Amino acid sequence: MPPQRSTRTRLRRVxxxxxxxxxxxxxxGYDAAERLQCSQAKISRMETGDVGVKLAELEALLGYYLATDEQRTRALTVWKESRHKSSWSRFADALTERFRAYAELESDAALIQRVDISLVPGFFQTENYxxxxxxAAPHFPSQINIDRAIEARKKRQRRLDDDDPPKVHAIIDEAVLHRLVxxxxxxxxxxxxxxxxxxxxxxxxQVLPFGAGAYATLGGPFIMxxxxxxxxxxxxxxxxxxxxxxxxxxAEVDQYTRTFDDLRKAALSAKESANLIREVAADLDPR
Structure with missing residues (x-):
């Protein structure tokens, strides 16, 4: 794990x-919203790190919650660290605000577990893919933004070459291998x-074969x-x-954790999956 945490991780910790x-x-949450004279939605977003907390708001809540001197010092220290500008802010023209937040958290993760049902995970995509x-998505960013989005993808992928890279466990549907992108x-x-x-x-x-039938996340991919x-x-x-x-x-995170474990058991082993990937590639390449 990188020694210096991202802005998003610090916001989450606050x-x-x-x-x-x-x-x-x-x-x-209603009590806290009443104390700050704001919406409960704002309190929720502050607690998940989606939005920053102003110093006056933090001080008010620390007093309202009767925080100890040690808790107050710790909270203020992390808050000050969270004020640093995100290294992903320069990709505002290529990535949504929410995905920039994801990229920041991803850069701090020690383990990335993901399930993909239709496309190769971005972490693993070649530039041509x-x-x-x-x-294939003409209604989304322009050519200039496409170049920037690919640059951002490469920045994410460089973590795989770090001296201390994250562990990545990907489960992909067999359909991903056969879709001719x-x-x-x-x-x-x-x-x-x-x-x-x-x-x-x-x-x-690991590849989840067609023979596995229906499974819990057919409706969409997720990343832990x-x-x-x-x-x-x-x-x-x-x-x-x-x-x-x-x-x-x-409670919801636990549901996804158990779902991932179920899919891991239903998927082909890593060795079987590697063999299948090689076989599909060989079938596409006539040489």
Whole structure:
């Protein structure tokens, strides 16, 4: 895990601390909203790190929750750290605000677990595959933004080459291997890259075969980010067309954790999956 946490992780930590203090003080979100004269939705977004907390708001809530001197000092320290500008802000022309927040959290995750049902995960996409995907969505960002989006994707992928890379466990539907994104030549390149990645010690790729039948996440892909520091709870990001949404409620996160474990058991082993990826690539390549 990188020694310096991202802005998003710090915001999340401030929010987690405030939620814990609120619950310990036996206060509701409505109570906190009344204290700040704001909406409950704002309190919720502050506690999940979706929005920043102003110093005056933080001080008011710390007093309202009867925080100890130690808790106050800790909260103010993390709050000051969260004021640093995000390294992902320069991609505002290529990524949505919510996905920039995701990219920040991803950069701090020690373990990334994801389920993909229709496309190769962005972490594993070749440049040609990614470009073909963008060209297939003409109603989304312009050519200039496509270039920037691919640059942002490369920035994310460089984490895989870090001295201390995250562990990545990806479960992909077999349909992903057969969908000809960009044509046979681009798809062969992508599948070969996927096979090469599967040989890395920190990467596990499992294919969920057609024979597995229906499964819980056929409605959409999701990603779980697990952090080395126990102060940072696991977060789930659900992807959909044009954006995504967060799941951070512990009970819901637990449901996704159990679902991922079920899919892991239903999928082919890593070795069987690598063999299948190689076979599909060979069928597409007549040479």
């Amino acid at each position: 929010g987690t601390m405030m939620r814990t203090l609120r619950e310990s003080a036996d206060k509701t 990614a470009l073909a995907l963008h060209k 960009g044509g046979p030549e681009i798809m062969v390149e992508q599948l070969q890259h996927l096979h090469d990645l599967s040989r890395r010690r920190n990467i596990t790729i 980010l697990v952090f080395a520091d126990p102060e940072d709870p696991t977060a789930v990001y659900r992807e959909h067309l044009g954006g995504g949404s967060w799941v951070e409620d512990p």
